[in-house]
Amino acid sequence: MTDAELAAHLAETAGRILLEVRESGVFSAKALGKAGDQTANQFLVHAIREARPDDGLLSEEMKCDGERLGKSRVWIVDPVDGTREYGEARQDWAVHVGLTIDGVATVGAVALPGAGMVLRSDQPQAVPAPGSPLRMLVSRTRPAAEAVSVAERLGATLVPMGSAGAKAMAVVRGEADIYLHSGGQFEWDSAAPVAVALAHGLHCSRIDGSPLVYNQEDTYLPDLLICPKPLAAQILSLITETKAAA
The missing domain is CATH 3.40.190.80 (D-Maltodextrin-Binding Protein; domain 2)
Known part of the structure; x- marks a missing residue:
């Protein structure tokens, strides 16, 4: 599995997990964001460490020990980007799985679980022309x-x-x-x-x-x-x- 395929697979899977957590009905609105963050983060961290054990890793929901600073390849993830929107059952939240190489954002996947899609760095498409007005x-x-x-x-x-x-x-x-x-x-x-x-x-x-x-x-x-x-x-x-x- 390529890095891009891995990023997309993990982002999509984490998105499905987050939807299941929200739909479980177990958590109050106040507790839902934290539960989603922790659940998705645990999955992403374990999956990346299993699939790419030699790479560095930085996550919003994980304490950094500094080991990543000596690495060329570093995965940077946000298990739930837009915790408020996730908790409100809106569509404008995301899961981020990116790979930086020598400080450059090189590979990435952004899942929009509410919209049922994943946008990927390895599947570029033409961006529509700007609107009027902008x-x-x-x-x-x-x-x-x-x-x-x-x-x-x-x-x-x-x-x-x-x-x-x-x-x-x-x-x-x-x-x-x-x-x-x-x-x-x-x-x-x-x-x-x-x-x-x-x-x-x-x-x-x-x-x-x-x-x-x-x-x-x-x-x-x-x-x-x-x-x-x-x-x-x-x-x-x-x-x-x-x-x-x-």
Whole structure:
């Protein structure tokens, strides 16, 4: 099984497990997110260690012992990206399984269990052309100020959505055109989505235009931009102008 096939298989299987946990009716709404996170994480961690014992591993739900820092190949997973949305039985949550090689998001799969699909880095498809007006994804609970300002300057429509993975995959699927985030994230929030988006030919970077670098000692990776390549220069310029005016 290739790395990409493994990532897709694990993301899909973890998604099925999460749906079963939610549908069991055993957990209260308050406890459901934690139960789902822990169950999916246990499966993913054990499966990756069994299938790729020599690789490093970083998970949101696992304490890091630092061993991954000496590895070239490091799996970065988020068992439930969008815990709130998962608990609310919405569709905009995801499972992230990504593989970084020398700090680059190289292989990835993002499962959208609520929609019954897995998007993969090894099965790229043509991304639909941007809409008119442009559609910019923002957090449904805390839209980033930079994103709102840039959207105004572009004349873009704001599209509220839940998890980072769901937003990134909405760009991949052509449901939106721009995902601009500056409100704080960690490596597991973007590694798998960025691998998938890059494979589909999209621009992915920090909001200052610098590369997204993974498997760092400090896993805080607070911002990113995912969009079609022809839009990237204009958006990055507007971000710079917005920051200068703040």
